[in-house]
Amino acid sequence: MHIGKWAALLSVFWILLSGYIQPLLLTFGVISIFIVLIVLKRMDDVDKEPKRISFRKQNIRYLLWLMGQIVSSSVHVTKLIWSSPDKLSPALAKVSVKNVPAKKQVMYANSITLTPGTLSVDLQDGEVTVHALQKSSIEELEQGDMEEKINGNWSKKK
Amino acid sequence: MFILDIVSSLLLIAGVFFGLSGAIGLFKFPDFFTRVHAASVTDSIAAILIIGGLLLQTSFDLNTAKLFFILLFLMLTSPTASHALAKSARHGGLLTLAETNKDKQEQTH
Numbered sequence: 001m002h003i004g005k006w007a008a009l010l011s012v013f014w015i016l017l018s019g020y021i022q023p024l025l026l027t028f029g030v031i032s033i034f035i036v037l038i039v040l041k042r043m044d045d046v047d048k049e050p051k052r053i054s055f056r057k058q059n060i061r062y063l064l065w066l067m068g069q070i071v072s073s074s075v076h077v078t079k080l081i082w083s084s085p086d087k088l089s090p091a092l093a094k095v096s097v098k099n100v101p102a103k104k105q106v107m108y109a110n111s112i113t114l115t116p117g118t119l120s121v122d123l124q125d126g127e128v129t130v131h132a133l134q135k136s137s138i139e140e141l142e143q144g145d146m147e148e149k150i151n152g153n154w155s156k157k158k
Numbered sequence: 159m160f161i162l163d164i165v166s167s168l169l170l171i172a173g174v175f176f177g178l179s180g181a182i183g184l185f186k187f188p189d190f191f192t193r194v195h196a197a198s199v200t201d202s203i204a205a206i207l208i209i210g211g212l213l214l215q216t217s218f219d220l221n222t223a224k225l226f227f228i229l230l231f232l233m234l235t236s237p238t239a240s241h242a243l244a245k246s247a248r249h250g251g252l253l254t255l256a257e258t259n260k261d262k263q264e265q266t267h
Contacts, residue, residue: 013227016220016223016224016227017223017224017227019220067206070202070203070206071203074176074199074202074203077183077195077196077198077199078176078179078183078199080183081179081180081182081183081186081187081196081199082179082182085186085187085188088187088188088192090189090191090192090254090256091256092191092254092256092257109241110234110237110238110241111237113198113237113238113240113241114198114201114202114233114236114237115202116195116198116199116202116203117195119191119194119195119198119240119241119244120241120244121191121241121244121245121248122245122248122249129248131191131194131195131244131254133192133195
């Protein structure tokens with residue numbers, strides 16, 4: 001089932017990238033997808049954590065929210081760039097991610113890096129080391145807004 | 159389409175502005191870690207805006223899908239690259255600005 005999903009996704013990906021519907025090229029596509037699937041199967045057997053594909057509503061909603069965050073924090077950092085450098089107060093802090101399930105911790109750290117103004121330096125023992133341009137960004141992270149959202153908890157109002 | 163062209167050029171101009179800001183920040187900011195922040199402006203919003211602008215220029219065919227893939231992979235790889243840079247700098251013993259200042263103060267006392 002899980003391999004089947006990957007086969008479908010890879011086929012769509014291949015067709016969209018190539019755009020040619022000729023028997024020879026299609027055969028090449030099928031062969032390459034087949035090789036990738038074999039590798040995938042073998043790697044799943046080794047690391048015992050199959051990567052599942054999911055297009056859940058929750059994830060899409062999170063991505064849209066993240067886009068908004070990226071825009072607002074980019075504008076903030078751009079203001080900092082054009083204003084005098086005295087306003088910077090770079091800070092390094094450890095933020096606990098124990099409430100986030102292990103699989104989502106990577107996504108969380110990546111989201112932190114993706115929003116300008118905060119940068120995840122290290123992820124170890126359930127703590128992300130975050131470097132921020134301004135101390136206030138770290139306080140915002142500690143309030144756990146992003147953490148709640150990545151766990152799919154939207155009930156908390158700002 | 160006239161309206162699409164206008165929206166697309168607005169997006170492209172905004173993208174160029176953020177890209178330029180990122181480049182200026184790269185020179186203006188004081189140390190390595192803060193510079194990574196400036197570069198991440200170019201990484202994230204400039205890339206989104208420019209690719210968004212280009213998306214509207216396509217005739218909504220295979221090229222649109224390809225641009226989407228570019229955006230998707232940029233969003234996955236650019237934070238990973240920034241993270242790898244920052245992590246190796248940190249593990250290589252590079253101090254942040256605050257820590258460097260503290261060191262200097264301790265030496266003078």
